[in-house]
Amino acid sequence: MRDIAERVGVSIKSVSRVLNGESGVSAATTRCILDVADELGFRRNDLARGLRQRDRTGSVGVVLQRFSTWFFDNLLRGVDEVAERRDCLVITAGSRDADRERNTLLALSSRRVDGLIIEPLADDHAFLRPEQAGGMPLVFVDRPPQGIAADTVLADDAGGAHAATAALIARGHRRIAVLGAAANLHTVAERVRGYRAAHRAARLPVDNTLLVLGQDGSDSAGQELVRLLGGPAPPSAVFALNSVCAIGAARALRELGLQHRIALVGFDDFALADLLDPPITVVAHEVNEMGRVAAERLFAQIDGLAAAPRTIVMPTALLERGSGEIPGPGLR
Amino acid sequence: MRDIAERVGVSIKSVSRVLNGESGVSAATTRCILDVADELGFRRNDLARGLRQRDRTGSVGVVLQRFSTWFFDNLLRGVDEVAERRDCLVITAGSRDADRERNTLLALSSRRVDGLIIEPLADDHAFLRPEQAGGMPLVFVDRPPQGIAADTVLADDAGGAHAATAALIARGHRRIAVLGAAANLHTVAERVRGYRAAHRAARLPVDNTLLVLGQDGSDSAGQELVRLLGGPAPPSAVFALNSVCAIGAARALRELGLQHRIALVGFDDFALADLLDPPITVVAHEVNEMGRVAAERLFAQIDGLAAAPRTIVMPTALLERGSGEIPGPGLR
DNA sequence: ATGAAAGCGCTAACAG
DNA sequence: CTGTTAGCGCTTTCAT
Numbered sequence: 001m002r003d004i005a006e007r008v009g010v011s012i013k014s015v016s017r018v019l020n021g022e023s024g025v026s027a028a029t030t031r032c033i034l035d036v037a038d039e040l041g042f043r044r045n046d047l048a049r050g051l052r053q054r055d056r057t058g059s060v061g062v063v064l065q066r067f068s069t070w071f072f073d074n075l076l077r078g079v080d081e082v083a084e085r086r087d088c089l090v091i092t093a094g095s096r097d098a099d100r101e102r103n104t105l106l107a108l109s110s111r112r113v114d115g116l117i118i119e120p121l122a123d124d125h126a127f128l129r130p131e132q133a134g135g136m137p138l139v140f141v142d143r144p145p146q147g148i149a150a151d152t153v154l155a156d157d158a159g160g161a162h163a164a165t166a167a168l169i170a171r172g173h174r175r176i177a178v179l180g181a182a183a184n185l186h187t188v189a190e191r192v193r194g195y196r197a198a199h200r201a202a203r204l205p206v207d208n209t210l211l212v213l214g215q216d217g218s219d220s221a222g223q224e225l226v227r228l229l230g231g232p233a234p235p236s237a238v239f240a241l242n243s244v245c246a247i248g249a250a251r252a253l254r255e256l257g258l259q260h261r262i263a264l265v266g267f268d269d270f271a272l273a274d275l276l277d278p279p280i281t282v283v284a285h286e287v288n289e290m291g292r293v294a295a296e297r298l299f300a301q302i303d304g305l306a307a308a309p310r311t312i313v314m315p316t317a318l319l320e321r322g323s324g325e326i327p328g329p330g331l332r
Numbered sequence: 333m334r335d336i337a338e339r340v341g342v343s344i345k346s347v348s349r350v351l352n353g354e355s356g357v358s359a360a361t362t363r364c365i366l367d368v369a370d371e372l373g374f375r376r377n378d379l380a381r382g383l384r385q386r387d388r389t390g391s392v393g394v395v396l397q398r399f400s401t402w403f404f405d406n407l408l409r410g411v412d413e414v415a416e417r418r419d420c421l422v423i424t425a426g427s428r429d430a431d432r433e434r435n436t437l438l439a440l441s442s443r444r445v446d447g448l449i450i451e452p453l454a455d456d457h458a459f460l461r462p463e464q465a466g467g468m469p470l471v472f473v474d475r476p477p478q479g480i481a482a483d484t485v486l487a488d489d490a491g492g493a494h495a496a497t498a499a500l501i502a503r504g505h506r507r508i509a510v511l512g513a514a515a516n517l518h519t520v521a522e523r524v525r526g527y528r529a530a531h532r533a534a535r536l537p538v539d540n541t542l543l544v545l546g547q548d549g550s551d552s553a554g555q556e557l558v559r560l561l562g563g564p565a566p567p568s569a570v571f572a573l574n575s576v577c578a579i580g581a582a583r584a585l586r587e588l589g590l591q592h593r594i595a596l597v598g599f600d601d602f603a604l605a606d607l608l609d610p611p612i613t614v615v616a617h618e619v620n621e622m623g624r625v626a627a628e629r630l631f632a633q634i635d636g637l638a639a640a641p642r643t644i645v646m647p648t649a650l651l652e653r654g655s656g657e658i659p660g661p662g663l664r
Numbered sequence: 665a666t667g668a669a670a671g672c673g674c675t676a677a678c679a680g
Numbered sequence: 681c682t683g684t685t686a687g688c689g690c691t692t693t694c695a696t
Contacts, residue, residue, distance in 0.1 A: 001673070001674070010682075010683085011683045011684080012673090012674085012683090013675080013682075013683060013684080014681090014683080016674070017675095019683065020675085023681095024681055024682075025681070025682080026682090028668075028681065029681085029682090032399065039478075040462075040466060041461065041462025041463075041466065042462070043438065043441060043442055043463065043466070044442055044674080045383070045387070045444065045672090045674070046389065046439075046442040046443045046674095047379050047382045047383045047389070047443065047444050047672090047673080047674090048383050048672070048673035048674040048675085048688085049673080049674055050379045050677080050688095051377070051379045051380050051672090051673080051674075051676090051687095051688050051689065051690085052674050052675045052687080052688050053675070053676090053688085054688085055377070055379065055688085057379070057443065058439075059439070059443070061680090066405070073398070077427070080426065080428075083517075089391075089435075089436065089439045089440075089443075090421070090425060090426070091421060091423040091424065091425050091440075092424050092425070093423050093424070094408065094412065094422070095420060096412075098423065100416075104373065104421065107378075107390075107391070107421045108421075108423075109375060109380040110375055110376055110377065110444075111378045111379065111389065111391070111421075112377065112378070112379050113667085117590070130372075130373025130374070130375060131373075131375065133373060134375070152453060155675050172695090217674095220678085227676060243597060247604065249336070250607060251607055254607065271470055272579065272603070272604045272607075272608070273601065275579075275582060275583055275604075275608055276604070276607055276608065276609075277609040278606075280471065323527065325677080331692060333689070333690070334689080342666075342667085343667045344665065344689090344690085345666070345667060345691085345692095346665085346666060348669075348691065349665095349666090355665095356665060356666075357665070357666080358665065358666090361665085361666090368666085376690080377688090377689050377690070378690095379688090379689080379690090380672085380688070380689035380690040380691085381673050381689080381690055381691075382690095383674090383688090383689085383690075383691095384672050384689085384691045384692075385674085385690085385691070385692095480670065480677080525678095559689090566680090568689070579683090608687050642667085649669080655678085
């Protein structure tokens, strides 16, 4: 800016005014400044700007475990929609594991984004308390955080799992395998809870050997399913607690040629689920809407309008596509 | 930092030294400073730090048209791998259309990321010349930029398309439809070029009415295919120039019950392509590697080691999975 | 081993 | 309408 000011022969403040669209500069000067700025290829340094402006950077961070899933693309789209209206840049960063999650979160915070939307991965997010105390708006999605109180947007995990399980039971399934990620994850625990509740409601026992948790790849989930199906008392249906496991299960069933014999329901929709053979039945929710809600809560905090932290639960719906409607032994 | 300094009774500079791991502070003071910093929940303000340090922020930006595709997840993984070794934060942002691409790019640049990896979307990236002149390292991926010279990492579009088309021709196909995005995109033009070259090599004519470009959604691509198949001289095979079109084509063929009658080859692999019925044959390349190479060029520029801009072309391979090996009328 | 002063590029708060 | 002064939080430079 100084260069421009010198070149035009005005004060640096006038340049600042023009470049920020403030009023109070004559049309002629404005023109001239704009021209020189353009000629010089000037770009405002938002580091300095942010530093001066009480650390407002006009950007929010979204930290997700992995991109690329249908889930998070939709989530981001929802966030984007809201942010766009406020001319706010949405930057995202990956947090493949708990350690890197912490680094990423602290790095974005140091860089003074105006707020953070987080899919919590670590067991404990107490390390974010100083940020929160320092006024950093925080919204958690998909899973509630531990060690800190903040706005949280969740899906109805238990309810969705209950509905999925009940639908399988109603089709005559009595042995329903469960494939899922680590049991200590909130989503996993809740979905298992829904699964158990549905059994209880139908006065059916749960065989714990059918619960195979701790799977965090499609392949391992598929292998576990193969193992179960080869065992002495195989399941007639599978409930996959996330889309990664659902894909692993679909692939395994296909390889065994059992895709039309063993029922499969997944939690969370995924791309092409409807194009597989059979199309995969899933428990879905409006992920777009989830992103929108999360962003709205975040901006409410940014604007200082937020009351106490709230937890918002999004409803789920069972999308019956085919794989989940294969009848079990009770009805065959 | 001032708070800490006052609290401990040392100068602000000593605090800075400790917090940045510089030497020259006694162990006792160090300890004390660390304790107080922790107690206060201190986080360094990287805005101020970057401002002072010649605008080094320890972060690079990746700007992509959309996340969520298999393609970009893999690309990001490659970038991440390289960046992680340097403790560099990778932040990504979407650029859904040309306008927003420009905004996003300039915003990241203003925020002084140390470099930018860009999937160019606009027709002209001359607007980035001032950034480049100002020393902002730039690497383009997937498509070459117009209006600016910079490192670029591409797939072998023409070669891959040639191979795919030749394979279809070899299976007896004589009318091969093409479904793709806007013709002005470099990738599209190159892939069409490969398609034509393969026909020329086989001394076959190309029916231009079979080329349906400008499709940027699965659904519209699928509808166009339905239209072609219902026409007077339908194609016996489809070459989809990207995965979005391939998915649209697969869905359309499935709806028409023709998925085992009409051959389909896609450019770019996608998740679950191998699980569809039939599994989708694609022209693939090492996207991971592409990300790695792009990141390496970027860091070379950041380190000031880069020579003149280079264009690197990644080889492609035809992954024959089933859908592309359905024979045509010539061999039926 | 420690500190004082200057200043990165910008804007807030006041003058004129 | 325009300019001056101060200072955001940090690091650099130089002194002690």
